[in-house]
Amino acid sequence: MxxxxxxxxxxxxxxxxxxxxxxxxxQHVSLMAIAFIFPIIVIEAIGETPDQAGRLISxxxxxxxxxxxxxxxxxGPVGSGYLCPLLNGPAFLAASLMAGKAGGLSLIFGMTAIAxxxxxxxxxxxxxxxxxxxxxxxxxxxxxxxxxxxxxAIRKFLGVDKTHLVPDATxxxxxxxxxxxxxxxxxxxxxxxxxxxALLGMIVxxxxxxxxxxxxxxxxxxxxxxxxxxxxxxxxxxxxxxxVLLAPxxxxxxxxxxxxxxxxxxxxxxxxxxxxxxxxxxxxxGVLACGIGNILSGMLGxxxxxxxxxxxxxxxxxxATSRRIAYSIGGILILLAFFPRxxxxxxxxxxxxxxxxxxxxxxxxxxxxxxxxxxRMIDSRKTFVIGISIIMGLSVEFVxxxxxxxxxxxxxIFSSSLSLATISAIFLNLFFRIGIxxxxxxxxxxxxxxxxxxxxFMEQQGRAWGARSEVIYKAAAAMSEFFEAAAxxxxxxxxxxxxxxxxxxxxxxxxxxxxxxxDLPAQRPDARDLLKDEAAPLRLAxxxxxxxxxxxxxxxxxxxxxxxxxxxx
Amino acid sequence: xxLWEKRQDNIVILAVHGRLDxxxxxxxxxxxxxxxxxxDKNFLLDLAHLDYISSxxxxxxxxxxxxxxxxxxxxxxxSVQSHILEIFEMAGFTQxxxxxxxxxxxxxxx
Numbered sequence: 001m002x003x004x005x006x007x008x009x010x011x012x013x014x015x016x017x018x019x020x021x022x023x024x025x026x027q028h029v030s031l032m033a034i035a036f037i038f039p040i041i042v043i044e045a046i047g048e049t050p051d052q053a054g055r056l057i058s059x060x061x062x063x064x065x066x067x068x069x070x071x072x073x074x075x076g077p078v079g080s081g082y083l084c085p086l087l088n089g090p091a092f093l094a095a096s097l098m099a100g101k102a103g104g105l106s107l108i109f110g111m112t113a114i115a116x117x118x119x120x121x122x123x124x125x126x127x128x129x130x131x132x133x134x135x136x137x138x139x140x141x142x143x144x145x146x147x148x149x150x151x152x153a154i155r156k157f158l159g160v161d162k163t164h165l166v167p168d169a170t171x172x173x174x175x176x177x178x179x180x181x182x183x184x185x186x187x188x189x190x191x192x193x194x195x196x197x198a199l200l201g202m203i204v205x206x207x208x209x210x211x212x213x214x215x216x217x218x219x220x221x222x223x224x225x226x227x228x229x230x231x232x233x234x235x236x237x238x239x240x241x242x243x244v245l246l247a248p249x250x251x252x253x254x255x256x257x258x259x260x261x262x263x264x265x266x267x268x269x270x271x272x273x274x275x276x277x278x279x280x281x282x283x284x285x286g287v288l289a290c291g292i293g294n295i296l297s298g299m300l301g302x303x304x305x306x307x308x309x310x311x312x313x314x315x316x317x318x319x320a321t322s323r324r325i326a327y328s329i330g331g332i333l334i335l336l337a338f339f340p341r342x343x344x345x346x347x348x349x350x351x352x353x354x355x356x357x358x359x360x361x362x363x364x365x366x367x368x369x370x371x372x373x374x375x376r377m378i379d380s381r382k383t384f385v386i387g388i389s390i391i392m393g394l395s396v397e398f399v400x401x402x403x404x405x406x407x408x409x410x411x412x413i414f415s416s417s418l419s420l421a422t423i424s425a426i427f428l429n430l431f432f433r434i435g436i437x438x439x440x441x442x443x444x445x446x447x448x449x450x451x452x453x454x455x456x457f458m459e460q461q462g463r464a465w466g467a468r469s470e471v472i473y474k475a476a477a478a479m480s481e482f483f484e485a486a487a488x489x490x491x492x493x494x495x496x497x498x499x500x501x502x503x504x505x506x507x508x509x510x511x512x513x514x515x516x517x518x519d520l521p522a523q524r525p526d527a528r529d530l531l532k533d534e535a536a537p538l539r540l541a542x543x544x545x546x547x548x549x550x551x552x553x554x555x556x557x558x559x560x561x562x563x564x565x566x567x568x569x
Numbered sequence: 570x571x572l573w574e575k576r577q578d579n580i581v582i583l584a585v586h587g588r589l590d591x592x593x594x595x596x597x598x599x600x601x602x603x604x605x606x607x608x609d610k611n612f613l614l615d616l617a618h619l620d621y622i623s624s625x626x627x628x629x630x631x632x633x634x635x636x637x638x639x640x641x642x643x644x645x646x647x648s649v650q651s652h653i654l655e656i657f658e659m660a661g662f663t664q665x666x667x668x669x670x671x672x673x674x675x676x677x678x679x
Contacts, residue, residue: 450592451591451592451623452588452590455588476621477623477656480590480623481623481624484625485624485625487591488591524659524660524661526661527660527661527662527664530627530628530631531628531631531632531635537624537625540624540627541625544623544656544659544660548659
């Protein structure tokens, strides 16, 4: 079982208790409510009625509620088992707008269900694609997951929306109060104050919004106009299909799957103090849950869904990552689908509070990505994979006009900084794998060359392989110990050939030479004997070689000796 | 390997940079031996910038500690990085030296 990191209050397997589950669930739903803007954008773009917008939001709650619960399942093939909420995110926006304009809501729903089937199918192959997603690729994806949210977060923070086209001083004051409160509760608050820092910050924000008039009578009237109870109108608009829209929806599904991969990787990392690499089987379950969620979205009559990075950021910030919170969120969303008046509390959330909440959550998300990237040694190949991909991703935000004329089929890739950075990272990683040998050798003559050459050789290989620095350090230390002992004790006068082989899970080193075998004792010699017993230094060196490696053995045949060292990676 | 020397009261503070191994260990000894011969007996080794230490170099530290103790002094270690500390632990050397993270505290211990 993974070791719980010390910064978590409630780890993935822990139960925070009913009251905390409800409050934490509401805290997450408040942040997710920001995504209700996407159904409204689609409805406005295709000229449907406000009633349809309400229906679409209601269906979004139902579909994403079920999707979030599925994602939290930790038994069986469906679900990653993490608090990894799903929402109607931007992944399907471009494709949905195309479908909506071409054939209305029924076409959106039909195509979304097909995209979900593709995503579910794709998930079955992920476990075999480990080499495609090394730490630098997944870290870049996770970083971009956070960066992608920045444009929308900063606009909202400054109070810019469709009715306010320039930053507004009052809105900024509310946003600063909200973010300031969240940060203060999070940094200086202990226990429950940190746990509910986002919710408490939002309450401060709502109070500031009411005091400054940003939250006014109109907002309350909008809320009161919504019916208290209403049965969700499932599959109200039917389904249709057009071949021409298949490509953009498949690209959207792929974007959603890649985003899920990045997000589930983050969840794995934040829940395991000893995290080393992505668990692709677990990620497959997460992508399958997302695919099924999208099939459900299409069948119920909602937009496509993908994982909410902001909510994962919130879970890091508050130190509560229990999967039971996912069930709580799912339950609250499903209930809200039946009670539109309560749901509208979230829909009328003032823009600056949304912006502050997003910035709060995204800060943690970006750092999680950078930590994954820096968990491995970086060489120039990896620098290009990471650097070029982030540059390509940011170009979507910095110079969006550049991609205005790309073919509509591939527009979803170029409409999202995350999608473009992800595709770039995957392709560059595969490209730069050309020429990286899985094994490398060096031949050194004891007594004539310094063991520093071994460290330089291993560091160079470690960077090329993207190995963990601590494993490379141990291997180099063990090899140096042997090499120095061989020279000082005359085990050989001939060159020692050292061969290192690497894959993601193993680092194996073989040292072959003509000469006497080294003894690798299991018992450590007494340190004080080192100054009295002439044989003690060699015994200590052998003991160190054995201890530095996870497994060590020596073979000898016809005057040739072979030291084999294995290191878990 | 580079050695930076500083003195405070009757303590020699030596900052060791780089690697201490079979090649650099003798150089370390060459620089420290004259100090002992000149009467220095208290040594504080600042290992914050030590990248690697081999068992052969550990033996030289042990020798330095013994010579200091013989003269009524001691050797203490300052700011040892975690991966170097692991080597000390593996070799059973943590009982033979006093480890400090704060220089003032280390100096007060002499």
